[in-house]
Amino acid sequence: QSSVTLWGRLNTSVESQKFGNNDRMVAVQNNSSRLGFRGTEDLGGGLKASFNLEHGFKSDTGTLQTFGGPSNTFWSRQANVELSGDFGTVRLGTWFPDSYFSTVDRTSNHNHDTGTSSDALFSDFAFARRTNKVGYFSPTFEGFSFIVSAHAGEGAANDSRAFDLSANYEVAGLHVAATYAQADAVGAWAKHKAFGLESDYAFGPFLVTGYYQREQVDGFKSRDIGRLSAMYTLGQSEFHVNVGGTRSGSDGTFKNGGASQWTLGYNYNLSKRTKVYGFYTSIDYKDPVQNASSDNFKSSLAVGIRHNF
Amino acid sequence: QSSVTLWGRLNTSVESQKFGNNDRMVAVQNNSSRLGFRGTEDLGGGLKASFNLEHGFKSDTGTLQTFGGPSNTFWSRQANVELSGDFGTVRLGTWFPDSYFSTVDRTSNHNHDTGTSSDALFSDFAFARRTNKVGYFSPTFEGFSFIVSAHAGEGAANDSRAFDLSANYEVAGLHVAATYAQADAVGAWAKHKAFGLESDYAFGPFLVTGYYQREQVDGFKSRDIGRLSAMYTLGQSEFHVNVGGTRSGSDGTFKNGGASQWTLGYNYNLSKRTKVYGFYTSIDYKDPVQNASSDNFKSSLAVGIRHNF
Amino acid sequence: QSSVTLWGRLNTSVESQKFGNNDRMVAVQNNSSRLGFRGTEDLGGGLKASFNLEHGFKSDTGTLQTFGGPSNTFWSRQANVELSGDFGTVRLGTWFPDSYFSTVDRTSNHNHDTGTSSDALFSDFAFARRTNKVGYFSPTFEGFSFIVSAHAGEGAANDSRAFDLSANYEVAGLHVAATYAQADAVGAWAKHKAFGLESDYAFGPFLVTGYYQREQVDGFKSRDIGRLSAMYTLGQSEFHVNVGGTRSGSDGTFKNGGASQWTLGYNYNLSKRTKVYGFYTSIDYKDPVQNASSDNFKSSLAVGIRHNF
Numbered sequence: 001q002s003s004v005t006l007w008g009r010l011n012t013s014v015e016s017q018k019f020g021n022n023d024r025m026v027a028v029q030n031n032s033s034r035l036g037f038r039g040t041e042d043l044g045g046g047l048k049a050s051f052n053l054e055h056g057f058k059s060d061t062g063t064l065q066t067f068g069g070p071s072n073t074f075w076s077r078q079a080n081v082e083l084s085g086d087f088g089t090v091r092l093g094t095w096f097p098d099s100y101f102s103t104v105d106r107t108s109n110h111n112h113d114t115g116t117s118s119d120a121l122f123s124d125f126a127f128a129r130r131t132n133k134v135g136y137f138s139p140t141f142e143g144f145s146f147i148v149s150a151h152a153g154e155g156a157a158n159d160s161r162a163f164d165l166s167a168n169y170e171v172a173g174l175h176v177a178a179t180y181a182q183a184d185a186v187g188a189w190a191k192h193k194a195f196g197l198e199s200d201y202a203f204g205p206f207l208v209t210g211y212y213q214r215e216q217v218d219g220f221k222s223r224d225i226g227r228l229s230a231m232y233t234l235g236q237s238e239f240h241v242n243v244g245g246t247r248s249g250s251d252g253t254f255k256n257g258g259a260s261q262w263t264l265g266y267n268y269n270l271s272k273r274t275k276v277y278g279f280y281t282s283i284d285y286k287d288p289v290q291n292a293s294s295d296n297f298k299s300s301l302a303v304g305i306r307h308n309f
Numbered sequence: 310q311s312s313v314t315l316w317g318r319l320n321t322s323v324e325s326q327k328f329g330n331n332d333r334m335v336a337v338q339n340n341s342s343r344l345g346f347r348g349t350e351d352l353g354g355g356l357k358a359s360f361n362l363e364h365g366f367k368s369d370t371g372t373l374q375t376f377g378g379p380s381n382t383f384w385s386r387q388a389n390v391e392l393s394g395d396f397g398t399v400r401l402g403t404w405f406p407d408s409y410f411s412t413v414d415r416t417s418n419h420n421h422d423t424g425t426s427s428d429a430l431f432s433d434f435a436f437a438r439r440t441n442k443v444g445y446f447s448p449t450f451e452g453f454s455f456i457v458s459a460h461a462g463e464g465a466a467n468d469s470r471a472f473d474l475s476a477n478y479e480v481a482g483l484h485v486a487a488t489y490a491q492a493d494a495v496g497a498w499a500k501h502k503a504f505g506l507e508s509d510y511a512f513g514p515f516l517v518t519g520y521y522q523r524e525q526v527d528g529f530k531s532r533d534i535g536r537l538s539a540m541y542t543l544g545q546s547e548f549h550v551n552v553g554g555t556r557s558g559s560d561g562t563f564k565n566g567g568a569s570q571w572t573l574g575y576n577y578n579l580s581k582r583t584k585v586y587g588f589y590t591s592i593d594y595k596d597p598v599q600n601a602s603s604d605n606f607k608s609s610l611a612v613g614i615r616h617n618f
Numbered sequence: 619q620s621s622v623t624l625w626g627r628l629n630t631s632v633e634s635q636k637f638g639n640n641d642r643m644v645a646v647q648n649n650s651s652r653l654g655f656r657g658t659e660d661l662g663g664g665l666k667a668s669f670n671l672e673h674g675f676k677s678d679t680g681t682l683q684t685f686g687g688p689s690n691t692f693w694s695r696q697a698n699v700e701l702s703g704d705f706g707t708v709r710l711g712t713w714f715p716d717s718y719f720s721t722v723d724r725t726s727n728h729n730h731d732t733g734t735s736s737d738a739l740f741s742d743f744a745f746a747r748r749t750n751k752v753g754y755f756s757p758t759f760e761g762f763s764f765i766v767s768a769h770a771g772e773g774a775a776n777d778s779r780a781f782d783l784s785a786n787y788e789v790a791g792l793h794v795a796a797t798y799a800q801a802d803a804v805g806a807w808a809k810h811k812a813f814g815l816e817s818d819y820a821f822g823p824f825l826v827t828g829y830y831q832r833e834q835v836d837g838f839k840s841r842d843i844g845r846l847s848a849m850y851t852l853g854q855s856e857f858h859v860n861v862g863g864t865r866s867g868s869d870g871t872f873k874n875g876g877a878s879q880w881t882l883g884y885n886y887n888l889s890k891r892t893k894v895y896g897f898y899t900s901i902d903y904k905d906p907v908q909n910a911s912s913d914n915f916k917s918s919l920a921v922g923i924r925h926n927f
Contacts, residue, residue, distance in 0.1 A: 062693030075371035384680030
């Protein structure tokens with residue numbers, strides 16, 4: 001009675017991982033595997049109703065990936081319904097912040113910002129506010145579009161109102177974005193703000209990308225985060241390099257002392273849907289105590305398979 | 310190799326909600342969203358095997374809706390297999406009490422008995438005994454049919470045997486039902502019984518419905534619950550009114566002091582599958598302390614989208 | 619955009635169960651119900667990419683079946699991706715030990731090694747190490763094939779490296795297997811080893827099967843486990859007998875004192891996908907204290923439906 005699309009991705013690697021001063025160990029690693037359902041109904045007059053349900057799971061163990069939600073957060077990546085028309089799209093429910101899709105998601109291309117080589121430095125407080133949202137997606141006008149969303153705090157502990165804004169411009173291989181994310185103060189949670197700028201440019205076999213982000217947390221200093229990446233495509237092969245850093249910082253996490261991250265990656269596309277890949281990724285914390293702590297991931301040498309369905 | 314149907318519903322609203330004497334707050338609200346699989350195999354000779362798997366989730370956050378089960382109750386709404394033939398249907402597993410489908414489910418039409426405007430007064434102890442059931446669904450004979458089911462207690466704490474009975478008569482726009490639900494005593498749980506009568510009648514653009522329920526809990530007084538609703542359809546629009554009440558009561562919940570609930574609703578059907586809607590719903594507790602408590606939902610003004618797939 | 623197969627099984631029975639010296643009680647029982655997605659992509663040149671996602675749930679209550687994993691282990695039965703070619707198959711992720719599929723899975727045919735009549739005596743420590751695996755499946759050469767897999771311990775508490783080996787030979791109704799499973803010592807967990815031999819033979823309406831297993835646990839004595847089963851098929855009917863035993867033993871569980879188990883079963887195949895069945899199954903523990911304990915399942919008389927989709 002309906003035309004629903006099932007889609008998903010398994011992305012699993014075998015890695016030699018190092019944490020702090022611990023010995024290297026072998027691990028089987030999930031890289032943001034997922035399964036989703038989506039559908040659209042044409043309501044006539046240019047109006048459409050759509051839904052997105054997207055479930056995150058660990059392809060190494062089969063357990064749910066909950067992104068800070070309760071352990072039974074099943075549709076952790078997306079659970080939303082929307083109405084679209086000439087006016088744009090109004091969406092209700094759960095989805096990742098659009099400030100993310102306009103910045104980091106476009107600069108971490110070697111393995112789609114997943115797993116041990118994902119961007120560890122980006123200020124991602126907006127992820128925990130991805131639920132209980134109302135959003136508006138503008139139409140695209142001469143390459144320009146924007147997205148605004150508001151998260152209802154609903155009075156739960158440590159849950160405050162949040163806002164997310166993403167403005168995008170695209171023309172002939174060039175993409176430019178400006179973003180803003182804010183989560184209000186509540187209880188022990190200080191007000192957080194993050195401003196972002198991103199650009200990526202594709203020319204011939206090359207794709208170069210970069211972003212700059214500035215995070216401000218009330219009562220702390222601000223910090224700056226930046227990243228550059230490049231991809232060179234040769235037939236079915238892709239060669240990737242990705243470098244990021246953050247300066248002395250703001251928010252009481254490891255980022256306080258600053259950190260840098262770099263990754264070299266190689267992908268071999270067996271088809272449009274399936275690739276095998278390898279990468280080496282490394283993080284250095286400027287604080288020597290953090291750098292040595294066994295809680296902190298340091299580096300990994302990985303080979304993996306990513307299969308879309 | 311099989312013909313399985315995927316189906317579901319997202320129903321999400323944005324509401325201005327009030328709890329007790331708290332300030333009004335904005336919330337994104339799930340209204341019993343779900344996703345299910347069902348299939349039927351023709352076994353020949355009039356015999357059929359069927360199954361139902363139905364999963365409840367919160368369309369605002371993506372988390373499971375577990376209806377009092379463990380946090381990892383995934384197929385919380387239905388998990389059953391059945392054999393059908395001329396003799397009727399024998400079903401094993403989990404499903405909501407048929408005494409519910411014959412009564413409240415037919416009288417709370419403005420938003421399908423979901424969310425903040427769902428029936429808050431009905432005695433629903435049978436819901437927690439929806440698992441571990443054996444049921445028999447009779448064939449329909451001259452408009453008459455009945456359903457009986459038994460819940461196996463299986464010796465778990467606070468889990469006793471339960472029974473559910475629903476008798477239905479339908480003819481030319483008229484439906485009449487009589488129901489009985491019982492959950493035996495176990496540990497601190499007193500024996501519960503509930504008797505119900507329901508009728509609904511559709512004529513022209515009108516649908517009027519009502520039920521009466523009497524709940525008896527061993528060691529407490531009994532209580533009475535009643536509800537009336539009406540719908541008027543005009544083109545793609547529906548106008549709804551729904552009023553219910555319960556008198557001084559039985560079971561140690563807020564219902565002790567009695568309560569009343571009313572809802573005004575408007576639906577605009579964009580298609581058979583999709584509607585947008587608005588409603589105002591309010592509950593008053595006769596006990597002033599309960600009425601002021603921030604734990605108790607008082608009222609909401611809502612707009613929402615319901616999309617079936 | 620993809621060709622994914624949905625498949626599954628509901629297997630639910632109504633049973634009169636006895637635990638230790640407790641009274642018999644009626645229960646609705648799940649028998650390893652499941653739902654899965656699988657898909658294959660042809661990559662050309664004999665190469666294929668495939669995935670398996672298989673979810674275990676309780677068909678009596680709708681809750682997840684987690685096999686010792688965290689409560690939110692959703693794809694508890696399988697979550698893996700693989701590349702196949704002339705060289706065989708390389709698989710990454712979660713799946714049950716192949717030493718199981720080569721032995722017990724082939725000898726517990728009356729109800730597919732599920733529910734109360736499943737094999738209670740087999741040494742199954744390898745099940746908890748089904749996650750975080752890398753496996754290699756050889757091609758079949760003149761009826762011979764083998765499977766090896768390694769589980770990465772990854773430093774979690776009580777999680778050590780494990781290995782699993784299964785060698786199989788099949789010809790004209792005869793199957794012979796030799797297996798080995800090992801889980802290394804970690805913390806209070808002693809090193810476990812299990813050797814297995816299996817054979818099954820189909821001739822005319824008969825299938826006879828048997829296995830022998832020897833379990834060795836460091837610091838304990840070893841124990842021996844054996845099982846024999848037979849099936850006779852007559853039209854749509856199957857008649858089953860299944861007998862197993864273990865001698866004084868090894869691993870600090872009830873198996874210490876030894877135990878025996880027997881089952882008589884009858885299946886009526888309504889179609890290739892659907893059967894109704896009945897069985898009586900009984901376990902006797904040689905230790906009289908264990909035999910009387912209400913924690914220990916003793917026997918059941920069951921009728922049920924199994925429906926594949």
